[in-house]
Amino acid sequence: MTGQQLVVVGAGHAAGQLVASLAQEKFTGSVTLVGDEPYLPYQRPPLSKKFLAGELALDRLYLKPAAFYEKFGTRLLLGRRVERIDRPAHRVVLDDGSSLDYTTLVIATGSRARTLSLPGAELPGIVSLRSITDVEAIRARFPAGRSLAVVGGGYIGLELAAVAVKLGLAVTVLEAAPRLMMRGVGPVVSSFYERLHREEGVAIHTGVAVKGFEGDRRVERVVCEGLQVPADLVVAGVGALPNVELAQAAGLATTNGIDVDARCRTGDPAIYAIGDCTNQHHPLLDRRLRLESVHNALEQGRMAAAAICNLPAPPDQVPWFWSDQYDVKLQTAGLSDRHDQAIIRGRPDEGRSFAVFYLSDGVLVACDAMNRAAEFMMSKILVGARARVDAAKLADERVAVKDCRS
Amino acid sequence: MAKITFETTDGQEHTIDIANGLSIMEGAVRNMVPGIDADCGGTCSCATCMVYVPPEWAGKLPPKKSDEEAMIEFCPLHNETSRLSCQIDVTDEMDGLRLKVPESQR
Numbered sequence: 001m002t003g004q005q006l007v008v009v010g011a012g013h014a015a016g017q018l019v020a021s022l023a024q025e026k027f028t029g030s031v032t033l034v035g036d037e038p039y040l041p042y043q044r045p046p047l048s049k050k051f052l053a054g055e056l057a058l059d060r061l062y063l064k065p066a067a068f069y070e071k072f073g074t075r076l077l078l079g080r081r082v083e084r085i086d087r088p089a090h091r092v093v094l095d096d097g098s099s100l101d102y103t104t105l106v107i108a109t110g111s112r113a114r115t116l117s118l119p120g121a122e123l124p125g126i127v128s129l130r131s132i133t134d135v136e137a138i139r140a141r142f143p144a145g146r147s148l149a150v151v152g153g154g155y156i157g158l159e160l161a162a163v164a165v166k167l168g169l170a171v172t173v174l175e176a177a178p179r180l181m182m183r184g185v186g187p188v189v190s191s192f193y194e195r196l197h198r199e200e201g202v203a204i205h206t207g208v209a210v211k212g213f214e215g216d217r218r219v220e221r222v223v224c225e226g227l228q229v230p231a232d233l234v235v236a237g238v239g240a241l242p243n244v245e246l247a248q249a250a251g252l253a254t255t256n257g258i259d260v261d262a263r264c265r266t267g268d269p270a271i272y273a274i275g276d277c278t279n280q281h282h283p284l285l286d287r288r289l290r291l292e293s294v295h296n297a298l299e300q301g302r303m304a305a306a307a308i309c310n311l312p313a314p315p316d317q318v319p320w321f322w323s324d325q326y327d328v329k330l331q332t333a334g335l336s337d338r339h340d341q342a343i344i345r346g347r348p349d350e351g352r353s354f355a356v357f358y359l360s361d362g363v364l365v366a367c368d369a370m371n372r373a374a375e376f377m378m379s380k381i382l383v384g385a386r387a388r389v390d391a392a393k394l395a396d397e398r399v400a401v402k403d404c405r406s
Numbered sequence: 407m408a409k410i411t412f413e414t415t416d417g418q419e420h421t422i423d424i425a426n427g428l429s430i431m432e433g434a435v436r437n438m439v440p441g442i443d444a445d446c447g448g449t450c451s452c453a454t455c456m457v458y459v460p461p462e463w464a465g466k467l468p469p470k471k472s473d474e475e476a477m478i479e480f481c482p483l484h485n486e487t488s489r490l491s492c493q494i495d496v497t498d499e500m501d502g503l504r505l506k507v508p509e510s511q512r
Contacts, residue, residue, distance in 0.1 A: 024440060043447045060428075065436050295452075298445050322451040329473065331451055373473045377453065377480030 004029025006308065007092055007100050009082045009246065010108035011035025013044060013294055014275030016063035017301030018106060023072040025309040031074045032100055034092070038079040039132055040066060045294055047135050048159040049324050053167070054139070058132065085250035087268060104270055106304055107258060109243035111276035111292060116151065116236050120213030120223075126234040129156055141233045144168025149222045149231035151210055153180040155323045157237030158193065161202050162325040172203040172229045174222065179206055183239075184321065186336050188356050189368045192348045193325070200326055240292055242277045255279050257290035263307040264300050272307070274300035283316045284384060285335060293321050318384045320376075328352050331376035334366030334383040343394040345375065355379075357394045362406065364389045378402050408500040412439045412457070414507045424496045430505070431455040431492035441511035448492035453477040455491045456484065457505040467494055482510040 006022075008015045011033050019031060019041070035041070042061040050056040059065070069076055081095040085105065093099045113128035115121070127137055138160075142148075148164045150157040153175030165171045173180075179190035180197075197204050211223045213234060222229040244254045252266045253259040257279030264272045264280070275297040279290045295317070302314050323330040336342075339358035346354030355375040358366040363386055367379030378401035382389065390406035393399040411421040412434060424433030434442035434455070446452040450473050459467060464487065470478075474493045478484050491505070 020438075023438065045447060045449075060432065063435075064438075068436070068438060294447075295445060298443075320452075322446060322449065324449060329449070329451065371473070373450075373476035374479060377477060381480070 003103070004308075005101055005103045006031045006106065007102040007104075008033045008106045008108055009085075009092065010110055010243075010275070010277075011037065011039075011041045011076070011078065012108060012110045012275060012297065013041065013063070014110070014297035014301045015106070015108040016041025017298045018108065018274060018305050019069070019072065019074055020064060021302050021305030022308065023068070025305060025311060027305070027309055029103070031072070032077060033069075033074055034077045034080050034082050034094065034100070036079065036081045037131055037133070040064070040069070040076070040078070042132065043294070044130075045322075047132065048129055048156045049163065051132075052129075052135050052139065052160065053163045061132070082246060085246060085271075087250055087271070090270060102270070104272070104308060107247055107266070107271065107273040107277065108275050108301075109246060109277045111240035111242045113236065114239045114241050116210070116238065118210060118212045120215070120219070123213050123215050123219040124217070125215070125219035125232065126213060126236065128236050129160055130240075138233065138235060142167060142169065146170070146232040147230050148172070149174060149229050149234045150237060151222070151234060152237035152239070153177070153204065153206065154237050154239065155181060155184065155321075157235065158197065158325055159323060160235055160237065161197060162200065165197075165200055165202050166326075170203075171201075172222075172231070173197065173205065174208050174210055174224060174229065175204070175206045176209055177206065180204070184332065185330070185368050186339075186342055186356050186358065188342065188344060188348050189330075189370070192354070192370065195349075196326065196328060196352065240276065242290060244277055247273065247277075255288070260300075262303075263313055264304040265307065272304045274304050282319070284318055284386075289335075291319055293319060295320050316384075318380050320380060328370055329373075331369045331373065332366065333369075333376055333380040334358070334364075336366035336368065339365055341391065343391050345395055345397060346372070357389070359389065359391065362388045375401050408496050408498060409502060410496070410500060411504045412442070412507055413504065414440050415509050415512045416440065426496055426498065428496055429492050430457070430494045430496060430500075431490075433496065434491060439507070441507040442491060443511065444492055446492075450474055450477060450490060450493055453481050453490060454511065456481045456488050456508055456511065457491045458485070458487045458508065459489050460504060461487065463503055466499060481508070483508045 084093040113130040147170040258273040336358040341359040343357040353371040355369040355372040369376035393404040422437040443454040
């Protein structure tokens with residue numbers, strides 16, 4: 001390991017975990033982290049939750065304090081951008097024209113918010129929620145009584161809506177799809193969240209096409225088909241795009257993300273890629289996919305660190321996700337998109353606690369758990385074991401989930 | 407502020423100062439205590455920050471909520487002294503607390 005010069009492009013969750021894992025494995029090479037934001041690697045999930053609500057100070061977002069990087073000898077180049085990878089020379093070129101030589105390069109460029117290409121989308125007051133800087137801009141326009149329109153009823157948009165309505169804003173969510181969080185959860189769960197947000201005072205419109213934005217000097221309303229929504233602030237939460245351009249320009253293969261192998265290596269043996277920007281075969285799901293999640297970023301950071309240190313790969317894990325909205329914690333284990341049977345435990349139509357289990361050919365493939373930590377944890381184990389389960393028992397509250405194998 | 411000691415699975419002891427208001431997990435993560443991963447950042451969602459609390463300290467810590475209880479039940483190697491360190495915010499009264507990190511977390 002001695003003499004390795006490791007350069008990491010990106011300083012998000014995956015990059016932060018990579019450095020932490022390298023430190024833990026006592027990596028002896030040099031590590032340089034280049035990040036285009038002016039902050040130490042930080043956690044993004046609280047941005048749309050506690051940080052937005054003002055309940056969490058900035059320094060509590062950081063994955064590790066500055067002292068950690070100092071102690072481990074990590075060189076941090078923050079507020080800087082890598083412009084180009086020169087693979088034959090094993091060198092990256094930065095935006096100020098300087099360059100860094102590497103023996104190993106890790107691409108951890110993450111993803112960026114998809115933006116709206118609609119008439120008026122360039123008006124001031126229309127923003128995304130992806131970074132600390134974004135949240136600071138949103139909070140500056142957040143006094144009670146103002147109106148907020150959220151374009152996109154996904155996790156981030158709905159978490160934002162939950163915080164905003166609690167702070168006294170008039171909140172409208174506009175979703176183009178027929179139901180909320182369509183990409184992540186099943187229909188029963190979408191209906192539950194629609195009820196939850198209505199109960200809390202958020203106006204929810206699904207199946208609406210946003211046509212554009214109008215306003216004098218800044219945005220004043222969102223124009224939809226058959227509907228106008230007043231808005232002092234518009235936040236677009238319409239998904240993310242992987243930052244693959246740097247890898248593509250360097251000739252690395254991409255298919256909705258940078259193609260990597262089981263140990264996060266790209267086609268170039270000196271270059272790894274980790275986090276939201278990658279596309280990897282998942283052994284438990286048995287398919288290639290690009291995951292946008294904290295868990296994936298952490299896992300791939302650990303995977304790459306183990307590979308770089310010539311250690312065995314960490315064990316395969318079931319993907320999981322979470323979302324906090326009001327007093328409801330959603331925890332999802334696995335991916336439900338390919339299920340052929342959905343089993344409900346508890347009452348989705350009243351109260352705030354139930355779970356949905358997703359089966360494919362009698363095998364548990366996923367679970368959405370609302371305030372049901374036990375169901376979530378057990379499902380994670382069963383999905384990882386590709387367990388066959390008994391649908392009738394899963395639906396029966398009296399049977400513990402661990403006893404639902406068939 | 408409290409001085410809290412973690413005994414990790416490699417037989418090492420890590421004694422660190424944690425400021426009031428931070429969780430025990432945050433203190434451990436900031437100080438690189440091995441085995442306290444806290445993948446979810448402290449939202450009681452991942453159960454990767456479990457510690458064992460000695461019985462004489464159990465009553466001096468804030469009680470477990472139901473979600474913490476449920477998560478712990480599925481941690482490998484949990485027992486009746488298990489807590490999730492992200493669910494305990496530090497106070498002066500916790501000075502001298504000694505915690506063990508389970509064998510399953512390293």
